[in-house]
Amino acid sequence: MMFQKDIETMPREQINALQLERLKQTVKYCYDHVPLYHKRLDEAGVGDGSKIKTLSDIEYIPFTTKDDFRDNYPFGLTAAPMKDIVRIHASSGTTGKPTVGVYTKEDLKIWADCVARVAVAGGVTADDVIQISFGYGLFTGALGLHYGLENIGATVIPASSGNTEKQLMMMRDYGVTGLVATPSYALYLSECAKKSGYPMSDYKLKLGILGSEPCTVAMRTKIEENFGIRVSDNYGMTELGGPGVSGDCEARDGMHFAEDHFLPEIIDPETGKHVAEGEYGELVITTLTRKGMPVLRYKTRDITKIDYTPCSCGRTHARMAKTRGRTDDMLIIKGVNVFPTQIENILIETENVAPHYKLIITRDAAFRDHLEIQVELINANILDNFQALTELQRAIEAKMQSILGLRAKVTLVPPNTVERFQGKAKRIDDRRNQI
Numbered sequence: 470m471m472f473q474k475d476i477e478t479m480p481r482e483q484i485n486a487l488q489l490e491r492l493k494q495t496v497k498y499c500y501d502h503v504p505l506y507h508k509r510l511d512e513a514g515v516g517d518g519s520k521i522k523t524l525s526d527i528e529y530i531p532f533t534t535k536d537d538f539r540d541n542y543p544f545g546l547t548a549a550p551m552k553d554i555v556r557i558h559a560s561s562g563t564t565g566k567p568t569v570g571v572y573t574k575e576d577l578k579i580w581a582d583c584v585a586r587v588a589v590a591g592g593v594t595a596d597d598v599i600q601i602s603f604g605y606g607l608f609t610g611a612l613g614l615h616y617g618l619e620n621i622g623a624t625v626i627p628a629s630s631g632n633t634e635k636q637l638m639m640m641r642d643y644g645v646t647g648l649v650a651t652p653s654y655a656l657y658l659s660e661c662a663k664k665s666g667y668p669m670s671d672y673k674l675k676l677g678i679l680g681s682e683p684c685t686v687a688m689r690t691k692i693e694e695n696f697g698i699r700v701s702d703n704y705g706m707t708e709l710g711g712p713g714v715s716g717d718c719e720a721r722d723g724m725h726f727a728e729d730h731f732l733p734e735i736i737d738p739e740t741g742k743h744v745a746e747g748e749y750g751e752l753v754i755t756t757l758t759r760k761g762m763p764v765l766r767y768k769t770r771d772i773t774k775i776d777y778t779p780c781s782c783g784r785t786h787a788r789m790a791k792t793r794g795r796t797d798d799m800l801i802i803k804g805v806n807v808f809p810t811q812i813e814n815i816l817i818e819t820e821n822v823a824p825h826y827k828l829i830i831t832r833d834a835a836f837r838d839h840l841e842i843q844v845e846l847i848n849a850n851i852l853d854n855f856q857a858l859t860e861l862q863r864a865i866e867a868k869m870q871s872i873l874g875l876r877a878k879v880t881l882v883p884p885n886t887v888e889r890f891q892g893k894a895k896r897i898d899d900r901r902n903q904i
């Protein structure tokens with residue numbers, strides 16, 4: 470099933486022609502309405518974009534970064550008059566000022582269409598009852614999915630996050646067939662459901678439409694097994710309007726971009742140049758239709774690759790691979806690049822331990838880095854068996870050494886002692902800058 474079949478199966482030449490036309494319009498619109506872009510486009514010799522002849526000319530346009538959002542907080546990047554803005558969202562902003570996004574009426578309509586595409590591609594129909602367990606508020610996830618799902622005609626339950634027992638009760642009582650949440654919260658809910666004393670047959674859940682943080686295939690499988698559902702992944706960010714940028718189809722072989730609204734590129738984050746087609750690099754996105762806050766060449770810091778080959782589902786829009794990490798959450802420990810998802814994959818494949826973990830990185834007096842991985846046991850019984858405990862710990866340490874190329878200290882901790890998250894998981898505790 471597709472939400473907007475004509476668009477989602479548009480031939481590649483047509484997509485490219487549409488993107489070129491919209492790129493030129495967007496550059497002109499930014500040039501005319503946002504002083505920062507006006508100045509930068511002039512400096513780069515691009516001007517109002519009338520010189521842009523092909524899509525590859527995009528390389529002449531300067532990048533936009535997270536700092537540009539911060540430096541122009543809150544409304545400096547707004548292109549439409551405030552009277553036309555009907556909604557404001559913002560990131561949680563754990564460090565510094567939040568990132569703000571503003572929407573015109575038309576922006577909200579397009580957003581709801583993009584999210585509907587992702588949801589339909591993930592298997593949602595008008596018959597579904599969907600519980601949204603993202604925190605409602607300034608976060609784009611909850612209201613983004615909310616209007617996208619209503620757009621399809623699905624029944625939406627705005628549960629918000631928190632109060633796990635109540636979440637599970639709603640699922641059982643309202644006959645919920647689909648869950649919208651972060652993968653980490655979905656995993657937690659699924660574990661609680663198994664332990665809650667109600668038979669799993671009391672749950673009618675079929676689908677998980679999960680996003681907002683990385684979800685490895687291993688993690689996905691775990692959630693699917695616990696709940697007996699099928700999970701699809703979807704991607705987006707506040708700076709680009711929220712969810713709806715890309716999402717899994719039934720093939721789950723990469724997330725299809727909404728290429729009529731977003732123009733993706735992959736660059737080498739060091740040089741800023743395009744990588745060869747199909748190579749990993751930093752995802753850069755230009756919005757093609759946003760009016761409230763258009764964005765030129767936004768450096769997402771997410772590391773992925775793009776596949777332009779045809780997909781078995783029939784959609785023609787390019788697909789992004791699951792992110793390998795972020796340019797800023799890639800840990801460099803003793804000179805080795807480590808992504809938390811690599812560690813997660815190892816743990817999920819290991820018996821007797823849960824996929825709940827914490828990474829603690831410290832620096833000693835001799836300026837040597839140390840990685841400690843706190844790993845949660847599934848069964849407390851093993852705690853009384855010193856030999857079994859030591860063997861398990863050594864086995865995980867050996868796997869980490871061979872896969873990461875790095876010595877890590879593994880600490881096994883009792884069940885249910887690693888922090889659980891109702892939004893995005895925060896698994897890294899980097900204490901190195903404390904010395």
Ligand code: DLL
Pocket residue numbers: 560561609610611679680681682683684702703704705706707708711712713769771792795
């Ligand atoms: O997380 C928007 C969203 C809400 C997407 C709901 C999907 C579903 P931010 O809070 O601004 O926006 O965080 C954006 O989260 O740059 C990625 O690093 C990460 N991220 C989001 N979705 C995925 C995903 C929302 N499916 C940042 N896989 C992005 C991996 C993701 N990372």
